[in-house]
Amino acid sequence: MAVEIHPTSIIHPGVELGDGCRVGAFCELGVPSPLAENDRLIIGRGAHIRSHSVFYTGSKIGDGLRTGHRVTVRENMIAGDQFQIGTLSDIQGHCSVGDHVRFHSNVHIGQGAKIGNFVFIFPYVVLTNDPTPPSEDLQGVTLEDYSIVATMSVVLPGVRVGSGALVGAMSLVKGDVPPDSIYVGNPGKVVGSTAKIKLKNGEPAYPWRRHFHRGYPDDIVRMWKAEFA
Numbered sequence: 001m002a003v004e005i006h007p008t009s010i011i012h013p014g015v016e017l018g019d020g021c022r023v024g025a026f027c028e029l030g031v032p033s034p035l036a037e038n039d040r041l042i043i044g045r046g047a048h049i050r051s052h053s054v055f056y057t058g059s060k061i062g063d064g065l066r067t068g069h070r071v072t073v074r075e076n077m078i079a080g081d082q083f084q085i086g087t088l089s090d091i092q093g094h095c096s097v098g099d100h101v102r103f104h105s106n107v108h109i110g111q112g113a114k115i116g117n118f119v120f121i122f123p124y125v126v127l128t129n130d131p132t133p134p135s136e137d138l139q140g141v142t143l144e145d146y147s148i149v150a151t152m153s154v155v156l157p158g159v160r161v162g163s164g165a166l167v168g169a170m171s172l173v174k175g176d177v178p179p180d181s182i183y184v185g186n187p188g189k190v191v192g193s194t195a196k197i198k199l200k201n202g203e204p205a206y207p208w209r210r211h212f213h214r215g216y217p218d219d220i221v222r223m224w225k226a227e228f229a
Contacts, residue, residue: 006051014057018045024069025051032057035093036075044081056093068105080117095140100216112140116163118209119143124152131157144179146207164207166194180206 001020005011009023012030023029027049030041036058043055044063051069058075061083068087077091080099085091089107098117103109107121110129115121127141127149139158143149147161150169161167162179172186181190182197194206204210209224 001045012041012057014039014041016040016042018043018047018063020045021047021049023047023049024053027052028054030055030057033075050087059093062099086123098145100220110138110140110157112138114140114142116143116145116147118146120148122149122151122169125149126154128155129157146209147177148208149173164194166197166206 003021005023006025008025009027015030042060047065053071055073056075059077061079062081064082067085073091074093076094079097082100084102086105091109094111095113097115101119103121104123108126129138141155142160144163146164149167153171155173161177164180165177168184171188177183197205210228213221
């Protein structure tokens, strides 16, 4: 499939776009930077990069990337397949992102972050990395598989959010969050297991993959259904 690039966009040397990629208006891909570990920007097949988005050199992103508008991605990010980045999100680079990760709008990701597979980050979330700003002692945040960070939360440097954990809206996350637990408040604390949260029909809300399948490949949905059969 052909690659579609709007005539107003700038594609620097060293950019590799997979088959079927679409690049909207006024984007800039492969911005040179002395901070990049290499002079390549690699974006897999079927990406849809919407208008005014900027990607620096040095990153490698898998198939199926989707962005909103005015997204910024700095140097040296490694990301998997089916990555979604919402409008006005800012990824500061030097980080890793797994498969099927979804960032909503206005998300800020500090350097050093390690984000697993099937993670949700909702609007206005900030992952920080500097415990004594300004300094060079950067400590990235880790979000394990299937974890969720809800709207307007701030995760402090070096924190690990465990697999399947839920960080509630407007929380200040200052300590590690155990797997499958609920963490809420400012300052935040663990208040119990996600197992106690129910949907309106009374069924368990978590693990969320029991019931939420929109946009995921059929083979993954079948695996989840078999897991909870």
